Amino acid sequence: xxxxxxxxxxxxxxxxxxxxxxxxxxxxxxxxxxxxxxxxxxxxxxxxxxxxxxxxxxxxxxxxxxxxxxxxxxxxxxxxxxxxxxxxxxxxxxxxxxxxxxxxxxxxxxxxxxxxxxxxxxxxxxxxxxxxxxxxxxxxxxxxxxxxxxxxxxxxxxxxxxxxxxxxxxxxxxxxxxxxxxxxxxxxxxxxxxxxxxxxxxxxxxxxxxxxxxxxxxxxxxxxxxxxxxxxxxxxxxxxxxxxxxxxxxxxxxxxxxxxxxxxxxxxxxxxxxxxxxxxxxxxxxxxxxxxxxxxxxxxxxxxxxxxxxxxxxxxxxxxxxxxxxxxxxxxxxxxxxxxxxxxxxxxxxxxxxxxxxxxxxxxxxxxxxxxxxxxxxxxxxxxxx
Numbered sequence: 528x529x530x531x532x533x534x535x536x537x538x539x540x541x542x543x544x545x546x547x548x549x550x551x552x553x554x555x556x557x558x559x560x561x562x563x564x565x566x567x568x569x570x571x572x573x574x575x576x577x578x579x580x581x582x583x584x585x586x587x588x589x590x591x592x593x594x595x596x597x598x599x600x601x602x603x604x605x606x607x608x609x610x611x612x613x614x615x616x617x618x619x620x621x622x623x624x625x626x627x628x629x630x631x632x633x634x635x636x637x638x639x640x641x642x643x644x645x646x647x648x649x650x651x652x653x654x655x656x657x658x659x660x661x662x663x664x665x666x667x668x669x670x671x672x673x674x675x676x677x678x679x680x681x682x683x684x685x686x687x688x689x690x691x692x693x694x695x696x697x698x699x700x701x702x703x704x705x706x707x708x709x710x711x712x713x714x715x716x717x718x719x720x721x722x723x724x725x726x727x728x729x730x731x732x733x734x735x736x737x738x739x740x741x742x743x744x745x746x747x748x749x750x751x752x753x754x755x756x757x758x759x760x761x762x763x764x765x766x767x768x769x770x771x772x773x774x775x776x777x778x779x780x781x782x783x784x785x786x787x788x789x790x791x792x793x794x795x796x797x798x799x800x801x802x803x804x805x806x807x808x809x810x811x812x813x814x815x816x817x818x819x820x821x822x823x824x825x826x827x828x829x830x831x832x833x834x835x836x837x838x839x840x841x842x843x844x845x846x847x848x849x850x851x852x853x854x855x856x857x858x859x860x861x862x863x864x865x866x867x868x869x870x871x872x873x874x875x876x877x878x879x880x881x882x883x884x885x886x887x888x889x890x891x892x893x894x895x896x897x898x899x900x901x902x903x904x905x906x907x908x909x910x911x912x913x
Contacts, residue, residue, distance in 0.1 A: 539655040543877025547861065550871075557869040558900045560888045563699055563845065565763040570811050573762065573800045580799030589795050591787045593621025597798050600805035601771050607809075609731065609741050611754065617776040620786055621793045621801075625729045625757040625770035630656050631789065632753045632772060635782045636723050637662040641690035643725075646676035647881030648847070650699045650727070654879070662690065668881055673838070674703035674847075678716040691723040694742055697730035700878045700887040701847045702823075702840020705740050714745035724752040729770075730843040732761035732812040735820050737841075743773070750775050753782075760843075761812045762804045769793060769801040819844050822890040822897060829901040833908050844891045847875065851884040853911050861886055863911070868903040 529537075540546075548561050580586075592598060598615035605611040613619050622628040629652065637643070639661030645653055647666040654664040667680045681692055694713070696705040705713075717724060724742055731739040743752040757770030772782060804811065823840065830837045830848050837848035850860050857874035864870050873889075875882030890897060 535659050535661060539658055542651050544651060544873050547871065547873055547877065550862075551865065554865060554869055554871070557865060557871050558896060558903060559871050560890070560892060560897075560900050561871050561873050562891075563760075563843075563889055564765050564891060565760060565815060565844075566891050566893060567763040567815050569763050569767070569800075570804075570808055572807060573764070573803050573811075576803035577767075577796050577800040580796050585795050585799055587795060589792045589798060591792050592619065592783055593793060594795075594798050594802070597621060597802045597805070600802050601773075604805045604809070605754075605756070605773065609739055610744055611741060611749075611773065613773045614776065618774060618779050620772040620774075620779060620782055621798060622757075622770040622772055622786065623790055623793050624759060624765075624768040625727065625755050626652060627768075627786075627790065628755045628757070628770045628772040629653065629725070629727065631782050631785045632725050632755065632774075633657060633660055633662075634785050635778070636753075637690055640688055642686060642688045644676075644681060644684050644689060644692040645879070646674070646680075646693070646695070648674070648700055648875060648878035648885065649693070649881075650695055651877055651879070653693055653695075663688075665689070666879055666881060669703075670881060674698060674701040675705060675709055676713075677709075678712055681713075681716065685720070685722075689722050691725055692717070693725045693727065695727040697728075697734055697739075697840075697842025699730065699843055700845050700873070700875070700882065700885075702838075702843045702845050704734055704736070704842040705742070706737075707740050710740045710742055711745060714742055714748050717742070717751070718745070718747040722751070724748065725755065726752055727755045729755060729757050730760050731756060733816055733819060733844060734842045735816065735823070753778065758801055758804050762808055763815065764800070764804065767794075767797040767800055769797050819890065822892075822894060825894065826888065826890045826897060826901065829905075833901070833905045834912070835904075835908060844889060846888050846890065847882075847885050848888065849884060850875075850886055853908070855911070857883050857886055860911075864904070864907050868907045870900055870903040870907070
């Protein structure tokens, strides 16, 4: 029966991040730096709001797009935080995490043969969704532009089949952010191009060196941009599965159809928790962000002292060091590190072929764990690179 399976499904693989995470299960004493999940608990006031919703029997379907109160809160949040204006009645969709928002966006705009430009190295979930839509991921090498895509790079890969470009900033895996100047340059070009922009801004509250910049802030960009966001990273709510898509009404009406026939609506209890997060948790990310800065600086300083080249990322909670001096592939490096020192990192090639020669370390872990991890990495590096 295998031959009856959708060939697009047969052609994709489980995420390299998850594949390596599963491999680590064989090493019970391993130190983990693999998953992009905050190590903080969901704030207490958010959990209490969810309990109140359960006790209040808020356990029925909601409107497909989300409860009116939550949509209003999401509208007010992005307006206050990022200067984005979206009508809660027609331009916002509550999704099951940012992942479903990405899926809905892709399935709404793509058709077989469409091309989507991706700045690599890049989060590995985009390309499989593109493939499932019968479309083609087109990778752009951003290794020489500090991992931020440029206008010239888009022009070089633009074809008549290009339907969209993805802007995933702050970036997983590199921590790169989009500056105002970079955003303006991209907007000046993209505003006149017949293509969509999918702006994945799930790490927007984890920008360490300035205010978050959204491409949708710029003139004439809202009409062609789908902004993806959510509460997983900002409020440590990964398991609650609440994300949002923001798009102009003429596009959102089609996205809503895809969402409706896919999941109906997000969890009513999770929506109640999200409402509390947006209305009364505006400052919840601040403490986490301050701690992440300390961890980032510690990890980067240790890597530099060990002799492993790495940049100082301005967002998210990852570093992406260059391990090419080891003369090992990213995968072999990661496997040997796990086997010999019981330290788990993610091979860079999990983030497309453009991640080869790098590994990703998450610093969403306690300082003690990071210290032990870097001790093990130092031992391995000194033994491997001579």
